[in-house]
Amino acid sequence: MPRQTAKTPAARVVKPRLADQAYERLVELVVSDLPAGSRLSEAELSTTLGMSKTPVREALLRLESEGLVSPIPHVGYLIPHLSYSELREALEVREAIEGYLAMLAADRIDDVELSELRAVFTQTEAGLGQDQVADIDAMKRFNALLHGAILQAAGNAKMEQILATVRNQVNRGIKELIGNDQRRYKLSFDEHGVILEALEARDPARAERAMREHVESVNVHILRRFR
Structure with a gap:
């Protein structure tokens, strides 16, 4: 509801x-x-x-x-070089927690927030294809907006605290192993669209599944490049 x-x-x-x-x-x-x-x-x-x-x-x-x-x-x-095992563990923690947070958010996020997310997603999607740097920046902004909105809507401070301990390790991996791979960012953007649809449908199980599939997709990409 x-x-x-x-x-x-x-x-x-x-x-x-x-x-x-x-x-x-x-x-x-x-x-x-x-x-x-x-x-x-x-x-x-x-x-x-x-x-x-x-x-x-x-x-x-x-x-x-x-x-x-x-x-x-x-x-x-x-600043140490990334460890494969530490990065893998951080990615696994992120997948589990963000999936659960998406499940909580599907029932708790308010209609205004959803409308704003949909408006930004539509605007971002319409503007893609003009310039690679601008495209990546726009998709990064929506990434931060969506994940931030889910975190806030879920309202679980304990999980947020655990997630914060691994987020920066994950971001280092994304920077070093994904860099400016426009195809990876576009794939993530499309996956974000699936997550947004699940939130709009108020379907907790679907939202958790969509988020876990998205994070797992990113994880596989990062760890394959590490090797």
């Missing part, structure tokens, strides 16, 4: 802690900008981010706990 989300009073905006800000910026550097094998200096990062060493150190420790950086005694940190 379609859901309507009640509007709640605007909450007070809380500024993120410096350590959290440092973490987000370092994730972008490690996952998107810097190649494996790069060394990170706490002092240099503090200068780059315009922060003291304390929040940067806290952020680096968090990245280390997620396997995104490795400490080098008396030197700093290293």
Whole structure:
């Protein structure tokens, strides 16, 4: 049955802690900008981010706990090369959790959100075929929008927390092993359309199946390229 989300009073905006800000910026550097094998200096990062060493150190420790950086005694940190087993495990966790979240979202997502997703999907689809870079950027934006909407609609903070621990490892794999493969992005975009149809049908089992099939398709592509 379609859901309507009640509007709640605007909450007070809380500024993120410096350590959290440092973490987000370092994730972008490690996952998107810097190649494996790069060394990170706490002092240099503090200068780059315009922060003291304390929040940067806290952020680096968090990245280390997620396997995104490795400490080098008396030197700093290293961005390690991807491990096949660690990447495979992260991908398997993502498939299981995102499939379940899609199942929850099919029953909980509101009609307005679905309409907005459909509008963006239709607009994105109509604009494809003009320029490869623009096409990939547009499909990436819809990817983030859809997965984010499902995560929010599912409303399961515990699963979101578990997913967050593997998401950056998965994103590293996507960056290094998929890169700008337009055909892979188009296949994912088409799979996103199937997921959206399942959400619109309010069919939890179908939504879970569509999401798991999508994530598995990406997983197979990544792991085949790894080898």
